[in-house]
Amino acid sequence: MTNDLRPVLDILNRLIAFPTVSDQSNAELVGFIAAYLDQLGVHAQIVPNASGEKLGLIAQIGPSVEGGVLLSGHTDVVTVEGQAWTSDPWVLTHREGKFYGRGTCDMKGFLALALAAVPQMLAAPLTRPVQLAFSYDEEIGCLGTQPILAALDAHQPRASAVIVGEPSLMTLVTGHKGGLGLKTRIMGKAAHSSRPDIGVSAIEAAARLIQWHQKETVQSQSQTTDNGFTPPYSTAGVGTIHGGIALNTIPENCVLESDIRFVPPDTAEDWIARYRREVKIVEATMIERHAGASITVDVPENIPALRPDPNGVAAQLVRRITEDNDDQMVSYQTEAGHFQAAGYSTVICGPGSIEQAHGQDEFISAAQLRHGQAFMKSLIQTLC
Incomplete structure (x- = not known):
């Protein structure tokens, strides 16, 4: 894997174009992801809500054994209503090393990084799998998390670590309220x-x-x-x-x-x-x-709160990759608390800053995307 951002940006451009505000369906975005994975020979399990209007997705790359790493993210974004954007929020726009668009930071940038790394995952001699879990309605109460957890229990071997890719500037977050x-x-x-x-x-x-x-x-x-x-x-x-x-x-x-x-x-x-x-x-x-x-x-x-577990499997894994030995706590909530409550060792580590999330002219920097690429490369190597 190189520092060429084009594969990531190609996917991010597509993801941003889907206006997956929580009061709208995310089915087209999930359909795009499923088709992308299918072209690579990876089967995606679709996880619908009761009405079928909202869809989650899980997938696995590598051997079907326990002990893998699960990458978790949500597909929904907050509204742009009432915000004075200087560019179209549903078009990925590049200005001075930053990529603007609703969801670039929270958290389609992480989804794009994970998806762009799938070809490298497939080419690597993985001894443990990488699992993907993409949810819906996180922004209105993490409503899509429990169906995802149930689908994981039914269809995939249990991962030893969960990394929730919420924006943390690619630093380790071990606890949230x-x-x-x-x-x-x-x-x-x-x-x-x-x-x-x-x-x-x-x-x-x-x-x-x-x-x-x-x-x-x-x-x-x-x-x-x-x-x-x-x-x-x-x-x-x-x-x-x-x-x-x-x-x-x-x-x-x-x-x-x-x-x-x-x-x-x-x-x-x-x-x-x-x-x-x-x-x-x-x-x-x-x-x-x-x-x-x-x-x-x-x-x-x-x-649920994400209770700090600085010596947990997930924390130790991310420490090895990022060389970040601090224990950072955040006041916002994520799906990490639900994964931990379900028995998974869980941390947060993702590109971008929470200060950009939800605001007008939301962006993610090219530097953060490159940090994310390097993280994915090291993660793949760790699982080989």
């Missing part, structure tokens, strides 16, 4: 604002729950340790609130959407249990005034 998305629906009792004695305000109940988020963050901050995360404590905050119909009406309904980012060893289960206990207390005070009052909590997003 976990994440919860909560949707809280509050039902009170409407009344004229002149008679609050006969109404039950859903917004007042929501205010108590908002305060709970604030208090939990402050308490977590007071217990902070030097753990490598920024900030080094768990955080809870309300992102949206909708309720009420008029200023002179006691609000009957209110909906909160909140976000919790927790540091290991905190768990999602602990945070959900604590929140539900507070909800029960608030709900009880409402029911005292109106038997029909209620609060329900849904958990549309639950992403």
Whole structure:
């Protein structure tokens, strides 16, 4: 493998042209990848969601034995709506050593690197396989990860290491925060604002729950340790609130959407249990005034933290390839937490910077793509 970027850029150009925003189908992109692999003699297993509109993909190069390395990435991207791009976000554009386009950094650059390396994988005398796992709907809660994990269990021997190629400037990331998305629906009792004695305000109940988020963050901050995360404590905050119909009406309904980012060893289960206990207390005070009052909590997003495992198989593998002996922690979430929760030794290492992800004029540099090429070359050699 040389430093010629043309094979990578040819594939990246095609991948960027598919506007795989999470509210749209990614079927055409996955079809392109499957056809590309098929031309090389590699069978791709398609993993559809329940509707068939979203597709994941798994594939394997090399002997069908355990102990290989799995390269994980997602095919969806965030919207460009409301952003003032200086070039077409769905056309790969080169300017001054940078390649612009939605998804170049997060994370179609990594997908292109992995796919461009497949011919070299096929030509190498691999003694352990390289596995590919490309998912959908990562950007809206890692919804495509569990079907991918089930497909891997059913169709491929178990890998000894998983590398999630999220943008990390090709440095080793061994830990990230976990994440919860909560949707809280509050039902009170409407009344004229002149008679609050006969109404039950859903917004007042929501205010108590908002305060709970604030208090939990402050308490977590007071217990902070030097753990490598920024900030080094768990955080809870309300992102949206909708309720009420008029200023002179006691609000009957209110909906909160909140976000919790927790540091290991905190768990999602602990945070959900604590929140539900507070909800029960608030709900009880409402029911005292109106038997029909209620609060329900849904958990549309639950992403496990990636717990640091600096001596794990995946970390040691990436250390050998990158010569990076640091243990970097990040505050964003990835599919890595799900892979680790399923028993895989997992780390993050991919091209590009998270600072470019999701913004206007997203880009990946030629230097980062070359770093990625060198990484793939060393990985192949390690598995021979």
